[in-house]
Amino acid sequence: MELHVVIEGRKDLTGQLYGQLKDAIRTGRLAAGEQLPPTRLLAEQLGLSRKTVAEAYARLTYEQLLLARTGIGTFVNAGMATRPAPQRTEDLAGAAVVEQWGRMATPLRHMIQEAHARFEFIGGAPSAALFPTDDWRRCMLHGLRESARSRGFYGPAEGLPALRQAIARHIAFSRGVQCAADDVIVTAGAQQALDLVARVLVAPGSLVAIEEPGYPPMRYLLAAQGAQVVGVPVDAEGIVVDAIPQGTRFIYVTPAHQFPLGMPMSQARRMALLQRAKELGAVVIEDDFDSEFRYTGRPTETLFSLDTQGTVAYVGTFSKTISPQLRLGYLIAPPSIRDAVATAKHLTDSHTPPVQQWALAKFIDEGLLVKHIRRCHAAYALRRDKLIARFEGDLEPWFRVVAPAAGFHMAAVCTRPVDIALLITLARRVDVGLYPIAPFFHFTPPQDGLMMGFGGIDALDIDPALDRVRDILVEIA
Known part of the structure; x- marks a missing residue:
């Protein structure tokens, strides 16, 4: 150059x-x-x-x-190079918009940046140790060969046909979701799928409903689109449908494994939610982020499978089943918004990187994804049981654990006053990464407690880590 x-x-x-x-x-x-x-x-x-x-x-x-x-x-010379003073924000014509984005909190982003303790209980992180390196390397080489045949052209915005077909087969097998390959839109993780739906449905002033407590990035994403965001409380059965206000344009829920508390939405509540969405003419976004890992009870039907009116947009991701570094997810959009979402996908990023798409298609078609999920399931089940045993044992004086039926995180809610901030600070000094559930509350007073992710910690490390947490609690609580 x-x-x-x-x-x-x-x-x-x-x-x-x-x-x-x-x-x-x-x-x-x-x-x-x-x-x-x-x-x-x-x-x-x-x-x-x-x-x-x-x-x-x-x-x-x-x-x-x-x-x-x-x-x-x-x-x-690194010591002498300088840059000119940047333009001040207040001098920008778009200063108000810049300020709005700058004020937005990013709690999950900060958690990820802090996740470097020896014993990590961060939520949403699958096991890096279980990543199928050899199988994925072989699939990536296949992706490189297939991409070379395309002569470097841009790919379809909706995703490569091979991957869309593979995803349709996989979710039919694993989640009972019946759809055609043409219904699948490949995205850069679930986050892009959520953004695309918001782009085509939300206008300034639109009323949208999300769970409270819930997933903070979705709340801020909707607010950035100019939506009027309403937090709807959840109880032991999931979102309280009767509290969804009139005029709501769409509803965001995590029915299989409520984020962050962990309970599944009951069948009765699912049917009530679909009926309410029909009355409102609203679209329901079903974020099915980690439901492949189920431990107890019978499989629950997705909202998408129960929907007969075309009101549910189903969002899935491979960030939890394989790795968040792949940035691969998908959206099954209802017919009413499918073409609009495809257009938005084309205009925002043209297409998802084809090499990874070819690799993932092969990974799914050869049965490697199902094999990997089963391997992870066995490991996560053991870690889940160890955590539950400790929180129902020597940690029970301070916490009540919400045992999850699926996924790889659980909430431990305080049953007596605990200085959670102090606990987290002292735990980090002894190499234990703990994270609060308070940032997931926005519309109501936050509860004190911990979000205990068990995807990124080995089963043998759980007891030594929680021994340190217990000793700190004895001292401060």
Whole structure:
């Protein structure tokens, strides 16, 4: 790649080159630590003598803007490179919108950034140790070969036909969801699927309903679209349908494994929700984020399977079953919004990366996904049982655990006053990562408690970690 320098005429060539390089360093166009072309190469590119380039380099080196490393090359001095003062936010024509985004809280983002303790109970993180590295590598090589045959063209916005067919077969087998491949829209994780539905349904002032407590990114995403967001309480059976207000345009729920409390929505409540959505003319977004891992009771039907009116948009993800780093999910949109969602997908990111799509299609078709889920299920079930035993044992004086029927997180709600912030701080000092449930409340006073994820911690580490938590509780509570 050539360095962008423009030399005009034949006057003061060294000065021209020196000035442009100095400006590029000062403005950050040449980043700190970046290597400059050798003097011979740059001289050839610019039609200058090597001596001219060497003199410019020498002046910049004398001013400590460049560092010359013998036998290696010439580099921008990291200690001297600076950038111009950025434009102040208040000077922007769109300052109000920028400020609105800047004020939005991102609790899950902060949790992810802090997740580096030896014993991690962060929610939503599957086991990295169980990731099927060898199988996935083989599938990625297949994806590279298939993508090479496409000659580098853009892919379909809705997703590759091979993956859409594989997803349709998989969710029919694992969740009883009957749909055609053409109904599937491949997305960059569940988060993009939620964003696409919001884009096509929400206008400024639209009334939308979400669970309380619930998934914070969905609340902020809707608020950013100008929606009037209403929190609807949940009880032991799920969302309280009678509390969904008149005029609601769409309803976001997590029926298989309520986020963050963990209980499933009852069958009666599911039927009541579908009836309420029909009365309102609302679309229900069913976020089925980790339901493949079920431990007790009979399988529950999805809202999508129960829906006879075309009111449910079904969202799934491979972030929980395989890895969030894949950024692959899918949306089964009702016919009323399917074309609009496909258009929004095309306009926002054109298409999801094809190599990963080909790889995932092969991973599913060869039965590797089902095999991986079964392996993870066995590991998660053991971890779940260990957590429940401890919270119903020596941790019972402080917490009541909501034992999940599915997924790989559970909520432990305080039954007596506990300084959760202090507990989390002291736990981190002994290498235990704990996380509160309070950030998931917004419309009602938050409850004190912990969200205990067990996807990212080995079963053998649970007791030693909780021993440390118990000892801290004895001291502070």
